[in-house]
Amino acid sequence: MGPRQHTGGPNRGPDASRVPSVSALIIFAKAPIPGQVKTRLCPPLTPDEAASLHGSIVLDMLERSRGTASMDRFVACAPSPDHVFFKILAERHGVRLIAQTGDDLGARMARACADMFALGYQHVMVIGTDLPTLPASAFGDAVKLLASHDLVLGPARDGGYYLIGLRKPAPELFAGIPWSTDRVLALTQQKAAALGLRTALLPVRRDIDTVDDLRAVIDETGLQTRAPQPATTLSPRTAGVLRLLADRLCTPNAPRRAGARP
Structure with missing residues (x-):
């Protein structure tokens, strides 16, 4: 048998004629259109x-996921x-583009996973783009866990999850979930237990949904104090954007969004 043909490339959409790598990473992303992304950060942004900010975090996600072996990347x-x-992402970062299809987030993720398994991938992972401090090693860690588990979840501090990885289709995990609530992770774990899935957890991480998260x-990365940061914690691109916002957001009198907790 000849060498496997790596599928990562600037093509649009899955290509069933190519032999896939072992793992597929699906990055769910929105185009950085003002007024349509990160609206919960406005104001004060x-x-x-x-x-x-959103665009910089998306680009960082692509760069950090680039080096994981035997993993094809889709957006x-x-x-x-x-x-x-x-189109620029596909050209510059060697990812392939797919549409989001479904009535809600769960349906869209379930469809994307099913499509990847249909192409022959052994592991399928889905991740969002709200994780500026996610280390590049997280993708390899998830792949390693999927070698011995049916399901891998990356818990978020707000009760959701930032990554889900599967070894086989499990559409039940995405059905009937109250998305954008603090019950997402717990309900997903309950469904996994009912299905008899062996589950592993990645470290808990913070995603950016609210001004308090930002x-x-x-604060955690020391941007307000201009402290030097480890390269694995925050990329220079996103650090630059956050540094411009730090003084305004972190002063005692900075405006808070209505209803935000102190």
Whole structure:
């Protein structure tokens, strides 16, 4: 048998004629359109600032996931793979673009996973883009865990999860979940137990959904004090964007979004 043909490339959409790598990583991402991304950060961020931050985090996710062996990368695009932002990603970062199909987040993730398994991938992982401090090693860690587990979850501090990895289709894990609540992880684990899936957990991490999350990341990474940061913690691109926002967001009188907890 000849060598496996690596599928990672600037092509659009899955290509069943190619032999896949062992693992597929699906990055769910929105185009950085002002007023349509990170709206919970506005105010105090402007729509343009929120879009700039979002775009930088998406690019960081692509760069950090680049070096994982035997893993093909796909970007599940919203609103459409035709957006110029995604076309540039495909050209410059060697990822393939797929559409998000389904009535809600769960249906879209289930469909994306099913499509990857249909192409012959042994492991399928889905991740969002709200994780500026995620280390590059997280992807390899998830792949290693999938060698001996049916399901891998990356718990988020808000009660959700930032990554889900599977060894076989399990659409039940995505059905009937109250997305964007603190019950997502617990309910997913309950469903996994009912299905008899062997589950492993990655370290708990913070994603950026709210202004308080953003302030916490700035504080935890020392950006407000200009402290030097480990290269594995925060990329220079996102650090630069956050540094511009740090003084305004982290002062005692900085405006808080209505309803935010002190």
